[in-house]
Amino acid sequence: MTEPSAHLQLLASLSALRDRALAAPTLEALGFSMANDLHPLLRFRQALVLAQQGDRLALLCVSGLARPTEDSPYLVWLKRAGRWLSTQLPDGQPRWLARDALALPEDIAEGWAEWWPAGLWCIPMHDREGHRLGLLVFLLDQPPAEPLRGLLQGVWQTWAHCWAAFAARRRLPRWRPRRSHWLIGLALLAALLLLPVSQTTLAPAEVVSMNAQVVSSPIDGVIQRMQVRPNQAVEVGTPLFLLDETTLRNRADVLGKEVAVADAELQAASQRAFDNPQSKNELTLLGAQARQRRAELAAVEAQLKRTQVLSPRAGVAVFSDPDDWLGKPVVTGERILHVADPTQPGMRVQLPVADAIAIEPGAPVTLFLTAYPLDPLHGRILETSYQAKTSDEGVASYRLLASIEGTPAHVRLGLHGTAKLQGERVMLGYYLLRRPLAALRAWTGW
DSSP states (O other): OOOHHHHHHHHHHHHHHHHHHHHOOHHHHHHHHHHHHHHHHHOEEEEEEEEEETEEEEEEEETOSSOOOOOOOHHHHHHHHHHHHHHHHOOOSSSEEGGGGOOOOOHHHHHHHHHHSSHHHHHEEEEESSSSSEEEEEEESSSOOHHHHHHHHHHHHHHHHHHHHHHHHHHOOOOOOHHHHHHHHHHHHHHHTTEEEEEEEEEEEEEEESSEEEOOOOOEEEEEOSSOOOTEEEEEEEEEEEEEOOOHHHHHHEEEEEHHHHHHHHHHHHTTTTHHHHHHHHHHHHHHHHHHHHHHHHHHHHHHHHHEESSSSSSSEEEEEEEGGGOOOOOOOOEEEEOOOOSSEEEEEEGGGOOOOOOOOOOOOEEESOOOOOOOEEEEEEEEEESSSEOOTOOOOEEEEOOOSSSOOTTTOOOOEEEEEEEEEEEEHHHHHHHHHHHHHHHOOO
16 A cells, blocks of 8 residues: 555545544443544543542543443552542643653552553643543554654544534533522521411311211111111101110010009909909009000000101211111110201311311311312311311311301212311411421420
8 A cells, every 4th residue: 555545545534534533422331432433543542531620630431431330459459540640740731641751659550561551652632722522542562653642633623623512512500609608598587487478287177067966776676777868858857767675576466465464353352342352452452563564555656656667857877888777776866967957058178187287267278179189178267176086097186167158059968078278377487387387395205
C-alpha cells in the first residue's frame, strides 16, 4: 500500500472516530468508544476512561468490558492509582508517564509492576471553561509516535466536546438559600400556621329514620316465625313476628283442668254444707282456690294473645336477617326490630373517641355514602351523646344524630358511608399538631 493511500485511510479512520463520538447516545456509550476504538492505531494493552468526581478519579469504562462492576483487587487498587494520577497532570496537555522516570509511592509501585506496562499515555479531558471532566489513559510499552499525537489532537477535542455536553445535561442548577431566604420562609410558615381553618374529622355514619319506634318482645319466649321481611312496608296492625305458644298452651290446658277440679270441689262442699256444719268452713277456702286458678288461667290466656306481635304504626320494618331470629330465646323488653318512617331520614354518626373534636348542635355535617360517593348528603347535628359506648366494630365512640337537608332521591335507610364533621374554627398550627400533642401527652404523661 502506498504512503498517500495509507495516509488517506488514517484520516478516514479518525473521521469515523469523530462521527461515532457525535452519535453516542449516552456518556457510557461515549466512554466505551473512547476505550476501544483506538486499539487498531495504538495497539495498547488496555485503555481506561476515568471520570473526575471532586478530587478523585472514578472508573467509567475499561477496554473490552461494557460495564466494570467487578470489585476485584485490581479495581480496588485502581481507585488509589486514580487519586495519584490526578496529581500528576496539572495542566490539560497529554503526557507520557514512564514508570522508570517517576518516584512512585510504594503501594502504587507494587500495583504498577503487577498490572501495568512500562508507561502510560494520559490525555486529560476539559470543557471550554477549563474544568476537568476526566482522564483517558492508554497502557503502552512505549510512547506513541509524534506525528500520530498531532493527528489525534482533533479526536481528543471531539471527545471532550461530547463529554462536556453530557455533563452539562446531567448537571442540575443548585440553588443555595441565603439567610434572608430562611428568615422569610420561617415568617411565611409562622403566618401560615396562624391562619384560621375549620376543625374537621371523619367518622363512620349510617342513614336512619328520625321517626322510628322500637318493637320489643312483650313476654319471655322463643321466636317461632318472622312474618315480615327486612325493609318491608307495614301498616298499623300488620303481624310482625310470632312467639312459640307450645309452653303457654300446655300451661293453659293444665290450668283449665285445675279450674274444673276446683269448681267441682267447691260444688261438692256446697252440697255437704246443708247437713254438715263442718263443710261450711271449707267453702271459703275452696272458693278462694277456685278464684286463684281462674286468675292464673286468665293470665296465661292474656299471654297467649300477646304471642302475636302487631305493628304499632305504619312504616318499614328494619331488622337483620330473619333466619338469625328463628328459634332464638328472647326476654321481655328485648328489642327485635324497628318500625321506621322512611320519609324522615337522618344520619347516625359513630364518632371514635380518638378522633373526637368539640362539636355542638347545629354544626354542619357532610355524609359521603359508599354507594353514591359523588352525591354527598348535607345536614346539621341535632343531638350528641356525652358518654362514649363501644360500637358494633368494638371502638369506643360517641353517638351523634344529624338531619338531612332536602329530600335526596338516592337516600335509603341502612346506607353506610363516611361523615365529615365540622367543628369550630381554630389555627392551622393547632389543627395539624392536635393529634401529635395528644399522643405525646398520653405517652409521656406530661
